[in-house]
Amino acid sequence: MRRWPDTLPTPSYPGFGLSPAEQVLRTDMEVGFARVRRLTFARQDHVDVQWTFTDAEMAAFRAWYEDAAWSLAGDSDSLLGWTLTGATITADAVVGPDLELADRIVEDSATSAHHAQVSVAAPASSIVSFCATIKAVGRSKAQIGLVDRSGAVLLFTDVDLTAGTLDAQSGLTSRSIAARGGGWWRVTIAANCATGASDPKIRIAALDATGAASYLGSGTAALSVCELQARVQTGYDLFVRSDASGNALGASGGSAWVTVPVAVGGGFAYAEARFRGTFKAVASSGLNWDVTATLEVRNA
Numbered sequence: 001m002r003r004w005p006d007t008l009p010t011p012s013y014p015g016f017g018l019s020p021a022e023q024v025l026r027t028d029m030e031v032g033f034a035r036v037r038r039l040t041f042a043r044q045d046h047v048d049v050q051w052t053f054t055d056a057e058m059a060a061f062r063a064w065y066e067d068a069a070w071s072l073a074g075d076s077d078s079l080l081g082w083t084l085t086g087a088t089i090t091a092d093a094v095v096g097p098d099l100e101l102a103d104r105i106v107e108d109s110a111t112s113a114h115h116a117q118v119s120v121a122a123p124a125s126s127i128v129s130f131c132a133t134i135k136a137v138g139r140s141k142a143q144i145g146l147v148d149r150s151g152a153v154l155l156f157t158d159v160d161l162t163a164g165t166l167d168a169q170s171g172l173t174s175r176s177i178a179a180r181g182g183g184w185w186r187v188t189i190a191a192n193c194a195t196g197a198s199d200p201k202i203r204i205a206a207l208d209a210t211g212a213a214s215y216l217g218s219g220t221a222a223l224s225v226c227e228l229q230a231r232v233q234t235g236y237d238l239f240v241r242s243d244a245s246g247n248a249l250g251a252s253g254g255s256a257w258v259t260v261p262v263a264v265g266g267g268f269a270y271a272e273a274r275f276r277g278t279f280k281a282v283a284s285s286g287l288n289w290d291v292t293a294t295l296e297v298r299n300a
Helices: 055-066
Strands: 015-021 026-027 035-036 042-051 084-085 087-095 101-107 112-115 115-121 127-138 141-147 154-160 164-168 174-183 182-191 200-208 213-216 222-230 259-264 267-276 280-284 288-298
Touching: 042 055, 055 288, 084 087, 087 222, 101 200, 115 127, 115 288, 127 141, 127 200, 141 182, 154 182, 154 200, 164 174, 200 222, 259 288
Parallel strands: none
Antiparallel strands: 015 042, 026 035, 042 288, 084 115, 087 101, 101 222, 112 213, 115 200, 127 182, 127 222, 141 154, 141 200, 154 164, 174 182, 259 267, 267 288, 280 288
8 A cells, every 4th residue: 555655744634624425325216215225334534634845845745646756766665676795685574664565685694795785877966865764683783875976985874773873974965864663764865976987876784793894794684674765866855655666656646545644533543545636735834835635535
């Protein structure tokens, strides 16, 4: 099930409304009472929602709504197609944040580097923003980096996945870390990919307890990885889950069923919904956007 991005706000209560959908079919008869037949026992509601978005959130919402191109790294929850050094991949090894399956980078038992990397199509001298959500599996330190277009310079940050802290770094324009719950950490970096003949590469590497990138691997220690995203930095770079082509996985123009946060009775919860028609956006105070839509919600 496609899911509302965690980087976007939940609906606001002004403008929120609910109308139970008709669940019976009525046929008027020429003589006597109308014939009434129940169509479904599934609860269906029509919910009027309103969100207030910043410009960055509006850009992410539109990409999510339209399934538009968003990430240069392809499938946000898969390492398929990544090049491995001193490691293997266990696909769909564990359930990550938002109930998405996450892959696992498992180090081998050689003395070497243990990492996965993939090329991204970013122009020369552009700033590339990359994020990954990572959890320690017997290997508590990691390195998130970008190999520039020369192929010789690694721009990186080291991460302590036990403490949830950023350690040594080199050449980055920005970096951040945020908790995703259950021992998962979303790490985001940005770096100038410089000039050269090669596409830059984003890299996720395991580090040993001393912070060394090359060491004797255990053959079993690993990093679980999901929520991957690489973009040429625009300032509108919020994480949105993507498919193998790098397109956002969202409402598919309003036609797809998605899991979204709504209040439909019994509390505020995630429910399956799809858009009933397109949304409407109006500029509001503080350079924000007030976005309204009506959702068809089932089994909430």
